[in-house]
Amino acid sequence: MSASFSIDVALSNEEHTRRVAAILAPALAQAPLPFVIFLSGELGAGKTTLVRALLRAMGFGGRVKSPTYALVEVYVISGLNLYHFDFYRLKDPDEWHESGFRDALTDQAISLIEWPQKALGAGVSLPPADLEIALSMGPSNDARQLRLSALSSQAIRLLQPLASTLK
Numbered sequence: 001m002s003a004s005f006s007i008d009v010a011l012s013n014e015e016h017t018r019r020v021a022a023i024l025a026p027a028l029a030q031a032p033l034p035f036v037i038f039l040s041g042e043l044g045a046g047k048t049t050l051v052r053a054l055l056r057a058m059g060f061g062g063r064v065k066s067p068t069y070a071l072v073e074v075y076v077i078s079g080l081n082l083y084h085f086d087f088y089r090l091k092d093p094d095e096w097h098e099s100g101f102r103d104a105l106t107d108q109a110i111s112l113i114e115w116p117q118k119a120l121g122a123g124v125s126l127p128p129a130d131l132e133i134a135l136s137m138g139p140s141n142d143a144r145q146l147r148l149s150a151l152s153s154q155a156i157r158l159l160q161p162l163a164s165t166l167k
């Protein structure tokens with residue numbers, strides 16, 4: 001299945017990023033599980049900021065830590081499991097295999113994965129992404145370019161109705 005659908009949004013500042021997260025959150029809450037999201041973009045592009053805003057918009061009121069050292073942070077929001085992975089630091093696949101989280105990737109959860117290419121490069125296999133969220137630097141300090149790419153038919157169904165609201 002190679003169908004895909006993408007939406008580009010020029011984010012003017014962090015508040016705009018949070019607004020986009022608030023639009024995405026209710027759609028994600030309806031996603032068929034497992035649902036896998038890859039986040040791409042350089043350090044500081046805003047991946048963790050976007051995940052934090054999504055968790056908040058989905059109703060999580062606690063502290064959202066960057067999982068750079070823990071590799072994964074787990075959230076349960078109204079019975080829905082959300083896993084936030086960050087493979088930035090991962091060099092050794094054994095570290096992942098010994099983390100106790102290796103089966104989390106196939107759980108009935110929404111998995112948000114920062115630096116998936118580092119996991120793949122370290123020999124950790126990941127499920128294919130339903131949705132890719134790509135962030136890159138924009139024309140000013142607080143501007144970012146966002147591209148949402150739906151890569152599965154389920155993701156296309158979730159994203160397509162949001163296109164006009166996100167623009």
Ligand SMILES: Nc1ncnc2c1ncn2[C@@H]1O[C@H](COP(=O)(O)OP(=O)(O)O)[C@@H](O)[C@H]1O
Nearest residue numbers: 011013014017043044045046047048049142144
């Ligand atoms: N429009 C924006 N969207 C997201 N973050 C922004 C934006 N503008 C500025 N920032 C800042 O950029 C940084 C992004 O950091 P972070 O989310 O940790 O990036 P990453 O996880 O991609 O390394 C934060 O300091 C955040 O305040």
Ligand SMILES: [Mg+2]
Nearest residue numbers: 047048066114
């Ligand atoms: Mg990050």
